[in-house]
Amino acid sequence: MTPAGAWTNDWREAPGAVERALMAYFNDHASRFAYGELFEPLYHDLAEFTCRRGKRLRPLLFLASYRALGGTRPWNDPGIISGAVALEFLHAFILIHDDVIDRSDRRRNGPSFHKLVEERLGKLSGREMVGRNTAIVMGDFLFALALDALARTDFPEPVRAAAQGRFYQCLADTGAGEAQDILLAARDISRVTEEEIAQMYRWKTTQYTFEAPLLLGGLLAGVSVEVLETLKPAIEPLGLAFQIENDLAEFARVDPTQPGRSTDLIEGKKTLLIHRAYERLTELDRSFLQMCLNSSSLTEGSVLKVRELVRKSGAVQELRAECEKLRAEAHICLQHTPLDDAQKAGLLHALDLCRSNTAAETV
C-alpha cells in the first residue's frame, strides 16, 4: 500500500526545484518590473527576502499533493512549479505585512522586510516610518506577483476557475483571520474564548497553509472538486495542530534577556497556549499574566515570570498531547474519503515527507 519507489526518489528533487523556481521568477521577470533606479534595490531586497531559507511548507505540500493524487509531470515543468511559486509568494507577502503589524525586526534569520528597507535609508530621519510604509506597498506588489505566478499554472481548463476561486476565498479567509488575530490581541484575555482562537487559526493559517496547497495540488492532478471537498475534515485538525505546534515553538524561543523580541507577548497575542495557561492559573497568577498581555513593553523579569507561569500551568504538555490526537483524527478522516488506497497512502506519505523536511526550520 506504500507508493511506488519512484515517487519517493523523485521527491528528493522537489525542494531544490522550488528554490530554483523562486529565484528564477525574480530573474526572469526583472525586465518586466524594471521601474527605475529607486525601485531596483527594493526588488532586490524582495527577492532576497522571499528566497531566504525557509520551510517551504506550502509549495512542498502542493507538489506532494499533486504527485500523491496522480500527477506525473516533472517538478520543473513550468505549469506545475508556478503553483508552488505562487503559494510561497503568498506566504512571503503575508509575512511582510505581519512583521509590519507586529513590529517584528527579525524573520528567517535576517532582518524583516521593513527593516531591510530601513537599513538602506541610512541615517534619514523618519526612516522607520518609511520602512514600514514601503513594506506595506511592496507586500501588495508581491501579492500581484503571486497572482501572476498562479496564472502560469496549468490547471485543466474545466477546473481553472475553481482553482482561482479557491485561491481568492483563501486570501479572504486569511485577511479575516488576521483581523480576528489583531482584535483578539486588543481584547482582555478574560473576554476571549478558546473557540474564538480556534476559529482564528482556521481562517488565518489552515486555509492557506493546508487547504489551498492540498486542494490546488489535487485540482492540478485532475481530481474533481467534489472528491477534494471530502478532504476538508482531515485538513481542519492538521491545520490546528500545525498552528499549536508553531505557538509552542515560538514560546520555546522566548528569551527573557531580550524582552523586546517577545513580540507575541508584547502585542498581547491570544494563542491557545496562553489562553490554556491562563485558564489553569490561580487568580493571582492570572492577574499578572493579564497585566503583561495588556502592557506594551515588558521587562526581563516579567518575561521570565510569564515563562515560568506558562510552564508550571501544564498547558504545554496538554497541548502537545492534543496535537497528537489531532493528527490521529486527520488520519482517520483521510481513511473515510473516497480516494483510492494508493492516493490515501500517497497523501499520508506526502504529509510525513513535508513534516520531516520542515521540522528543523522555524518559519
Add this chain to the structure above:
Amino acid sequence: MTPAGAWTNDWREAPGAVERALMAYFNDHASRFAYGELFEPLYHDLAEFTCRRGKRLRPLLFLASYRALGGTRPWNDPGIISGAVALEFLHAFILIHDDVIDRSDRRRNGPSFHKLVEERLGKLSGREMVGRNTAIVMGDFLFALALDALARTDFPEPVRAAAQGRFYQCLADTGAGEAQDILLAARDISRVTEEEIAQMYRWKTTQYTFEAPLLLGGLLAGVSVEVLETLKPAIEPLGLAFQIENDLAEFARVDPTQPGRSTDLIEGKKTLLIHRAYERLTELDRSFLQMCLNSSSLTEGSVLKVRELVRKSGAVQELRAECEKLRAEAHICLQHTPLDDAQKAGLLHALDLCRSNTAAETV
C-alpha cells in the same frame, strides 16, 4: 460621427447600476464572509467605506469603454457589472492602504478606514495602532474581493487570460508606483527630477485609473489585444493630466487653519506642482519650501507661506495649461489608432461623460 442616441440615453443608467452593484456585492456575499461577531462590524465598515459617495471614475470608464467599443449588454448584466465592481474595490483597497501610509484621518467626507476601526474601539489604549493594523489586513481582504469580482466578469474565453494578466500587471505597477511615491517623499526635493515624478504618476495612477478600465472594457467588448495596445499613447497623457489636476485640486483645498490636514505637505510628497514651484522660486524661498517638506509637522504660518510661495511661482497656471495640451495630445493619438470612426467618437464621448460626471467630486 457622434454615437447613436441610444448610447447616450443608456449611459444615464450606468452610475446607478454601479452603486447598486457595489452594495449588492456586500449583501449577496455576506454569508460567505460571516466570520463571527468580531468580524461583522469590520465587514459593515468596509461596505460603508467602499460604497460611500465617490467619483466611480474607474468603473464608469470601464463601462463606457465597453459600450463605446461595441459592447451591447445592459449595465446590470452580472458578467459586465462585476468588472466595474472589481475596479472600484481595487481603488478602495488602495485608498485604505494609502490612508494608513499617509496617516490621513479623512476620506470621501468621512473617517478614513483605520479611523472607522479606531472609533469602534472606544477608549482602548493602543487603539490607533490597532486601527492601522486592522486596516492593513482589511485592505488585503478587499483586494481578495476585487479578484473574486473580476473572476465573475464574462471576458470572452480566448482573452480571459489576457484580461487577468493585464489586471495583475496593473496591480504590480501600482505597488511599484506607490513605493516610488514613498521613496521620493523621503528624498530632498533638490535631488528629485520631474521625470521621476512623471514615472511615478504613470505607474501609480495611469495604470489602474485609465489603462486597466479602458483595456478591460475593450476586451469585454471583444476588441483584440493588438488593437487595444494602440490606445496606450492616448492613455498616457490622459493619466498624467488627471494626476496633475488631482494635485491642483488637493492644493486648492489646503487650509492653513488646519495644518494637520495638509498631509501631502507633511509627508513631503513630491508632486509635479510642488516640484515645478520649487524650480521657479528664488534660493531663499526654495530653502523655506525645502525645510517645510522635510519637517514632520507644520504650523499655520508655514502652511500659509507655502501656499503663497506656490501661488506666486506661477506653477499652477503653467500646469493647468499643460493639462489642456495633454488632453489635446490624447485626442490626436486616439485619431491615429486603427479604431473605426464610431468607436473613436464613442471613446471621446465616453471620456467626456466620465469627466463631467466626476468633475464635482473630490476622490
